[in-house]
Amino acid sequence: MFKYAKYTLFHMLTIPFAIGLTLGGDWMYLGLAAAAGFVILGDLLFGDDTVEPVYGHEWILNLQLYSSLVLIFAMNFLMVWTVADIDVLGYGAFVQQLTGYDAAAARADNTLLQYAVAILSCGLLSSVVGTIVGHELTHRTWDPVAMFIGRWLLAFSWDTGFSIEHVYGHHIYVSTVGDPATAPRGRNVYFHILASTWKGNISAWKLEKQRLQKKRLPVFSHHNLYIRGLLMSLLLEIAAFAMAGWIGVLVFTASALIAKAFLEIVNFMEHYGMVRNPKTPVQPYHSWNTNKRVSSWATFNLTRHSHHHAEGDVPFHKLRSYQDAPMMVNGYLTTIFLTLIPPLWNRIMVPKVLDWDRRYATAEELELAMAANKRSGIKEFMQQDYRELIAAKKSGFEKTAKAA
Structure with missing residues (x-):
């Protein structure tokens, strides 16, 4: 039974956040402290999860995924409720009746720093509960229920375009110069957040436009999934305004943008520095x-990204661990924090990327890597000369071809 229960970890991460917002004051730090502390320490202490169990009751796993929509609504409701002038839906009165604690009154003493940390927590958890699960569900293009729930989850980060660009763009162009989500060598994460967001949305619009044109449907119409996605996010903004006015809009938008930023940070670290000819298979x-272990459980095996890109239609519970694949520095949250310090990131990742070149890259990819190294602006990359290695790999390929 534990093989099912382990994927409820992301549900559990929302509980300290909800408690913290309800109690107010310094308790508002609880969500971020609990999530970051548990996941980072868990990854450091509990090692790897390489088991690949068989699941006979997939409906349980689907229920865990679908329940994310309830969680993300609840989290964002609480976040906006904390800045409202009224007790929206009587939540404070309910808490007081249940526990005796005046949660509605406690909001008056919250500080800007406490709100800032709470919004950061909401953005982080929305990226886990919303974006990660939305990513899994919108890959199931054959399932209208999964697509409906997945796109609403992504609407909380103003990112329903991800359901278009990621599936029909990123998975085709991953690790190439044509992929907005793949960070080239030398790019820092802060620029990547902006560049990938901008280019990713342009790509989503173009892909949706092409789809509609092929079907001879009007681009500016209800048929346009990109436009409909924007309207879904706008509806959530209107709900935030109805709850708490413009401060509610500000809080919801800040949380949404933070969640989107976390997605782009994850994109940054999942493919940083890698190269591929788009005409060759992923x-x-x-x-x-x-x-x-803990990152895998908290992200529905998003960590098994190598298999995910090799076979994008495989559901999360069937992804293999691929222990011989190129490995990140550590778990997801640890790696996210490392990206935020570019000098430290370069110190760790430049040697790993160079090792990737020598261990994994084909002769053609080494030529692409040399060009990427020259563009990087980083001395350690620019000093590399792969001509001998390219010749050796080509020679080895020729010998293998003759033997075959």
Whole structure:
């Protein structure tokens, strides 16, 4: 039974957040402290999860995924409730009746710093509960229920375009210069958040426009999934305004943008520095992988990214651990924090990318890597000369071809 229960970890991470917002004051730090502390320490202490069990009751797993929509509504409701002038839906009165604690009155003493940390917590958890689960569900393009729930989950980060660009763009162009989500060598994470967001949305619009044109449907119409997605997010903004006016809109928008930023940070670290000819098939080594136990449980095996890109239609519970794939520094949250310090990130990742070149890259990819190294602006990359290695790999390929 534990093989099912372990994927409720992300549900559990929302409980300290909800308690903290309800109690107010310094308790508002609880959500971020609990999530970051548990996941980072868990990855450091509990090692890897490489088991690949068989699941006979997939409906349980689907229920866990679908329940994310309830959680993300509840989290964002509480976040906006904390800044409202009224006790929206009588939540404070309910808490007081249940526990005797005046949660509605406690909001008056919250500080800007406490609100800032709470919004950061909401953004982080929305990226876990919303974006990660939305990613899994919107890959199930054949399932209208999964697509409906997945797109609403993504609406909480103003990112329903992800359901278009990721499936029909990123998975085709991953690790190439044409992929907005793949960070080239030398790019820092802060620029990547902006560049990938901008280019990813342009790509989503173009892909949806092409789809509609092929079906001879009007682009500016209810048929346009990109436009409908924007309207879904706008509806959530209107709900935030109805609850708490413009401060509610500000709080919801800030949380949404933080959740989107976390997605782009994850994109940054999942494919940083990798190269591929878009005409060649995607292989497991074109993604950074990690099998850290707690990260895997908290993200529905998103950590098994190498298999995910090799076979994008495989559901999360059937993803293999691919222990011979190129590995990240550590688990997801640890790696996220490392990206935020570019000098430290470069110190750790430049040697790993160079090792990727020598261990995994084909002769053609080494030529692409040399060009990427020159563009990087980083001395350690720019000093590399792969001509001998390219010749050796080409020679080895020729010998293998003759033997075959």
